[in-house]
Amino acid sequence: MGNRAIAEIQFADYIYPAFDQIVNEAAKFRYRSGNQFNCGGLTIRAPYGAVGHGGHYHSQSPEAFFCHVPGIKVVIPRSPRQAKGLLLSCIRDPNPVVFFEPKWLYRLAVEEVPEHDYMLPLSEAEVIRQGSDITLVGWGAQLSVMEQACNEAEKDGISCELIDLKTLLPWDKETVEASVRKTGRVLISHEAPVTGGFGAEISASIVERCFLRLEAPVARVCGLDTPFPLVFEPFYMPTKNKILDAIKATVNY
């Protein structure tokens, strides 16, 4: 229609009534019409992830459901500066995009954000910490937890490379692969439950491409396979120490 629509879902936990429209309609609009029609002007924003007291329905990370849908893009910023640049790219991208914002960072994150217009590229992962012993891959709020684990690991002489995937669909395999070719080890961490989480896609892909280079199995430190619990949240979460233990196990494999 020539206009852009930016929809907001107040919590990602409530996005499911729109699932049919996103999967069956938005994702297939261009393809099914032979490119006569498209809904590239659509961007959907939704706060996602743990907030400390959100329970089942204010804490979910549903990115994996959407990463399984050719035709849409899935983008997750890790900080305020990233959020602005990525969101502007999403809005201007000629494809429908689902933009998950880590609600944990809403009141917490403080950063210098340029006032001018700027865009950050989609489908380009960023190496936010250089290292040589193991590659860590994550997105959103989880990156700061992973960074803390990297700092601790460094004290034990382990050099960690940390990658912010930023766009989960279509994801930047080249950057991750290049890093794994360097380190020979990879660990993925996300809040969403481990089974069927997006870490599984990254793991399978890296094994396909880097099998002979790998020195250890691909590690995943993720949420448990349960609904997101309230009182048990600290036990459910992929904590710094869980990640640290997995880094050491992978390096010492």
Add this chain to the structure above:
Amino acid sequence: MASWGRRSSGMVHHIKALSKVELRGKAGAMKGGWWRYPVQPGVASALVPRSWPCVNTMASLFLVQRFKSSLPQKQVEDDDGDQDLDFPGGKVAYTSEMKFISGSYDKRIPCYRVLGDDGELIKDGSDFEKVNKELAVKMYSDMVCLQIMDTFMYEAQRQGRISFYMTSFGEEAATISSAAALTKDDIILPQYREPGALLWRGFTLQEFVNQCFGNKDDGGKGRQMPVHYGSSKHNFVTVSSPIATQLPQAAGMAYSLKMDKKDACVVAFIGDGGTSEGDFHAGLNFAAVMEAPVIFVCRNNGWAISTPTSDQFRSDGVVVKGQAYGIPSIRVDGTDALAVYRAIRAARSMAINEQRPVLVESLAYRVGHHSTSDDSTKYRSLNEIEHWKTDRDPVNKFRKWVELNGWWSERDEADLRSSIKKQLLKAIQVAEGTEKPPLTELFTDVYDLPPSNLVEQEKLLRQTVNKYPHDFPSDVSLH
């Protein structure tokens, strides 16, 4: 609903078998390329294409039955088809006048009430079902109890003792009177602002507070946010945050009651905002078509968080939506305990005796904020809130009526309030000092029995907890 459960290969075998069974009885007069067979003698017959190879056999009737919805409700036997349209779903008269049904309304559906703002009966006399002293005093006491519990628990959240809370201010009569009009066998499916109904049924203050603190005595095992109460003992299905999801479930549960011929109904609550959800349509339409005994109670409190009803619909509120589904509906003053009581009594009787859904729109302003995560002064005026809080308080109104009957005194009032406060403070103290549920409850109830991946995850987690105890809260026992 034509929901045949057979798989398609089974279907083919079934049709083949039927095609071996010859039809008895005479074929009716041929019309063009059709045979007419009596399907229900005297009521409906089936037109079967003469060209079908199986036309003389049961198979043809089976195939026609599959498309039963395309049959007219009543066969028009003669050719008097000029003034009426014979159409799937029933006969409808033709008209030569092109007229649109108006989208707007001159007169709104009036709101049923029994009590005036001063607590006096509007209409003298026994026009309504009698509420005796015992019932009235319990209704009133529970309304006061709910108000005080809400006040204390809201404050507890502000003090950081619980993580979240939602109050029912302004809607005490709507939920408590509704519950009072039901029996304990009627199943309640709440949205999330109906603890009044649960209180009526006997959920104790300690049980409410335990859930809010998520301790080991919480029936929900500490898994959900506060106010997500549930009690199978009280036929109050556990609250979930998503809006309107309970409505299609209500239709199904009511259908189950219908199948089992139970003397009970389902009562599903929804807010004004919830009527904009797809599940509202699905729930009401299914209930109507399945002729299921469910009362849909819409608590129209004027606000869906910060969305006023003026941004929610263009219809005359919610009550008029019922007719679109073939559901009898009523609009009632939700601040009037007696009006709500009577309306729900009548609705229940209709739902069960006639085996059909009923819609009740209750109008009662949401005096409190949406939740402790909301500051409603940001989107509505203090005057508006104050007006409904003081001048239109349902608890005050009902007290006046109860007092007028000589059933309540100032002494009773003082005793009740002090007793509730004491119980509540004690309950909070006990709940706060009670351990959280043990760690094993993180892994139970995902399924009926934990699958192998969860058994493994629990093992690994316990190793982690033993290694890093300071990462984890100390009030969750590891047993």
